[in-house]
Amino acid sequence: VSLKRVSIIGLGLMGGSLALALKRAGLATHIVGCGRQVLIDRAREMGAVDSGSASAAEAVVGSDFVFLCTPVETSMRLMREIAPHLKSGALLTDVGSTKQSFADAAREIFGAQAAARVLPGHPLAGREVSGLEHATADLYSGSVWALTPLDESSHESHQQLHVAIEALGARVVVTSPEEHDRILAYTSHLPQMLSTALALVLERRFTEKQDPALQIHAGGLRTMLRLAASDPAMWEQIAASNAANIAEALECIEHELRSLRESLGDAEFRKHFEAAREFAKFVKS
């Protein structure tokens, strides 16, 4: 399979890694990068892209596959900007963390053609670092890559994208944009909120950061604070674009925490811990 001419809009960790991975796997004949000039220059030096343009509208001209590798809200704005410049038959996809709002924007911009022209995607391969300097051809290898078609219709370009993603070593899971966002609120956004809330509690409790008390902790604290170091700008966009689902997930955890608190020292407490352990072991395996 070859995606032939590919445009990658956004040369950060996700876009840069995608360009490197496509190059290494020989899945594109030509890759156009779009970003600030300094990033284009750097991406060319890295052998990630063949040419570049600081204008997204220019960068997509003649390409068969276009990947929007920018934060959710930016990708929606750029989709509107590039739509008139796409080659007929070109497939547009993205790597955003939420899919419902992007799918809605696609329907609005492309109308009856939306399901054929746009296949929203989400590779679950983020890291706490960002930027082209951390890009690696291995980022997507072994990860899950969600594809969320706008309807059930089948299209050859969709199939090509699916096969190319698997050729990068990722595992494709297909679901709807709506269901994707409902799931991610629990499996990704909720874990992030917990880590952030834990950091906030500790920050208020130990106002003096040099407090020697903070030395008294085991490995579990660092583990649970790892996600709290994630990019606030990215999470602001995720939260805004999936607020209702995240609010529901937060209400669930507030309920569970209250149950644990009310069961401290009684028999229910151990039952909670046993059920949690069984589930955690299942996810681990």
Add this chain to the structure above:
Amino acid sequence: VSLKRVSIIGLGLMGGSLALALKRAGLATHIVGCGRQVLIDRAREMGAVDSGSASAAEAVVGSDFVFLCTPVETSMRLMREIAPHLKSGALLTDVGSTKQSFADAAREIFGAQAAARVLPGHPLAGREVSGLEHATADLYSGSVWALTPLDESSHESHQQLHVAIEALGARVVVTSPEEHDRILAYTSHLPQMLSTALALVLERRFTEKQDPALQIHAGGLRTMLRLAASDPAMWEQIAASNAANIAEALECIEHELRSLRESLGDAEFRKHFEAAREFAKFVKS
């Protein structure tokens, strides 16, 4: 420094590792292990102990330092059992996760002698695995070991224990039993409750464990569920012995989660994330 004759009551991960570490560092002339006969046999084979007894009262006779390496409630019961059999001048310590209830029990059992005879301890070196088969001489190396004296008086045996622990590669932090438990509610027990609550939410949300939706998650989920696999029996005792402090910490996180939920999509949200990130980066370094 040498602790001379040492008794280790409880041959699980903590006790077994302590015996191996003391042996390797040459910090004891003789180590008596106490546990079920099969564990004593195994510990002798491993070269962790020199002799053993299934009776704690017998195992402590003639020893200069006695380590209670059992869960909190068991250690309190055993302290009462062995107290009449301790050699004059022997120092008793433990490795329990909470210190206030153990310190209270020591005061009740030893009266005016309590502060001299008992120095409660807590090496922050647990793992999600348990049992002698996971014991390793390296468990305490690089970890923090809290010592929580019952008062401010100084004793030579306390100083010897302090030096021996540092000779194992651990860093000693001294605080009061009360303050220890207040701190740990935030730095250890709260992270554990969050991981357990997350597992409970996901278990209820994805009732069918084979649900393909559960595949759609990034590394963050596994990270946040890691602690949920911890031993329920151990946590039941920790929760019972530190219930008031844990309840306070849980109320704090419930409050922060509600704040995050109410700020989804507004400017406060980003401020929360920025404060959390700054704190997380600090703890990491």
